Amino acid sequence: MTITLKNIEKSFKTDTVLDGVTLEVAKGETLVLFGPSGAGKTVLLRLIAGVIEPDAGQIFVNGVNMDGVEPEDRGIGMAFQNFALFPHMDAFANIASPLTARGQSKSVMKQTVDQVAKLLKIDHVLHHKPKELSNGQKQRTALARALAAQPSILLLDDPLRNVDAKLRFEMRLELPRLLKDQNATVIYVTQDYKEAMALGHRIAVMNNHGIQQIGTPQDIYLSPANVDIAKLFGDPVINLLDVRPERGPDGVVARISDMPIRLSDGYAAQIGQDCRLGLRPEALRFVPEGTPGAIPVEVETETPLNEKTVTLATTLRGREIMVSRPAGSPGPASGRAAIAIDTSAALLFDRTSGSRIAPTPIRQETAA
Numbered sequence: 001m002t003i004t005l006k007n008i009e010k011s012f013k014t015d016t017v018l019d020g021v022t023l024e025v026a027k028g029e030t031l032v033l034f035g036p037s038g039a040g041k042t043v044l045l046r047l048i049a050g051v052i053e054p055d056a057g058q059i060f061v062n063g064v065n066m067d068g069v070e071p072e073d074r075g076i077g078m079a080f081q082n083f084a085l086f087p088h089m090d091a092f093a094n095i096a097s098p099l100t101a102r103g104q105s106k107s108v109m110k111q112t113v114d115q116v117a118k119l120l121k122i123d124h125v126l127h128h129k130p131k132e133l134s135n136g137q138k139q140r141t142a143l144a145r146a147l148a149a150q151p152s153i154l155l156l157d158d159p160l161r162n163v164d165a166k167l168r169f170e171m172r173l174e175l176p177r178l179l180k181d182q183n184a185t186v187i188y189v190t191q192d193y194k195e196a197m198a199l200g201h202r203i204a205v206m207n208n209h210g211i212q213q214i215g216t217p218q219d220i221y222l223s224p225a226n227v228d229i230a231k232l233f234g235d236p237v238i239n240l241l242d243v244r245p246e247r248g249p250d251g252v253v254a255r256i257s258d259m260p261i262r263l264s265d266g267y268a269a270q271i272g273q274d275c276r277l278g279l280r281p282e283a284l285r286f287v288p289e290g291t292p293g294a295i296p297v298e299v300e301t302e303t304p305l306n307e308k309t310v311t312l313a314t315t316l317r318g319r320e321i322m323v324s325r326p327a328g329s330p331g332p333a334s335g336r337a338a339i340a341i342d343t344s345a346a347l348l349f350d351r352t353s354g355s356r357i358a359p360t361p362i363r364q365e366t367a368a
């Protein structure tokens with residue numbers, strides 16, 4: 001089933017939440033709605049589910065206008081943040097409830113519930129009532145119920161929000177397979193960029209009453225539309241350095257620690273303009289001091305994380321810069337060090353508007 005939104009507007013009293021949202025979700029696609037708290041993600045899901053009505057715009061499911069169609073007639077499954085479990089039923093009965101309503105046989109029901117409960121790691125608490133479940137377990141029970149119903153459209157509102165970090169990590173690996181098996185069209189809300197990148201075929205980044213950018217996880221990571229989106233994706237956060245591109249002897253450069261960093265010649269139009277250079281910490285690496293073109297820095301602190309080590313350094317002008325390298329790989333001792341930059345991964349933003357500036361394609365001269 002496809003979902004199509006055309007120019008959806010929604011306000012509560014004088015507060016505009018959605019101001020013209022247009023979106024197309026393909027059959028079998030998992031689209032992640034990602035954005036800060038209050039961006040309108042839940043409101044958008046509630047509109048699609050039919051729990052609330054838009055002020056303007058249309059919602060189509062498989063090409064059929066949903067205007068006036070009751071929520072229960074839309075064929076949409078949901079798992080919302082507030083669990084909404086039946087308090088008098090145990091987890092098994094809660095998960096099985098959509099199948100019971102459909103008159104499914106006991107054996108099929110048990111098989112379906114066991115399978116999804118095992119995957120979501122709640123198989124050991126199936127006989128517990130909601131009040132005997134932790135919040136994370138309640139949330140996974142609600143998710144299991146939505147999945148067990150096998151709807152062709154599934155709306156999931158931050159279903160792992162209360163789940164601890166280790167389980168979230170495991171679920172990020174498991175859920176895509178399960179959703180693929182179900183062949184459902186899924187809209188999945190999260191505030192966790194790693195979850196968004198792991199689960200979404202595409203990600204719609206919501207902010208300022210609408211969708212700011214939509215694309216594959218790779219598109220958004222490598223070509224964020226603006227500084228805000230670049231900051232939302234990535235841990236540690238992208239380094240942003242104020243620069244004013246110049247013309248160097250070999251092409252366009254930006255200076256960091258007085259060292260000219262070669263940029264794409266497609267940035268010739270930005271020479272002399274106030275820009276911000278975005279460098280992801282993993283696009284930087286420590287090299288021996290004195291390496292040609294390397295930026296001299298002073299190492300401040302080093303934080304070993306699980307899979308990587310993050311070093312905070314300062315440039316000669318005292319600007320902080322973070323460098324990330326795989327855990328276990330050798331790094332600099334404290335004190336003076338030098339950094340080389342993978343300039344192919346450098347992003348340039350307009351300092352006033354924050355928009356990313358795409359380099360102008362450079363015409364290749366072809367021999368006559």
Ligand SMILES: Nc1ncnc2c1ncn2[C@@H]1O[C@H](COP(=O)(O)OP(=O)(O)OP(=O)(O)O)[C@@H](O)[C@H]1O
Nearest residue numbers: 012015017035036037038039040041042043044191
């Ligand atoms: N029924 C309502 N009445 C008035 N305001 C509402 C109502 N529902 C949502 N809002 C407002 O709409 C805005 C968007 O809320 P929404 O719950 O969609 O955010 P969200 O992006 O899902 O955030 P979170 O990630 O924290 O859940 C908020 O400012 C919220 O206060």
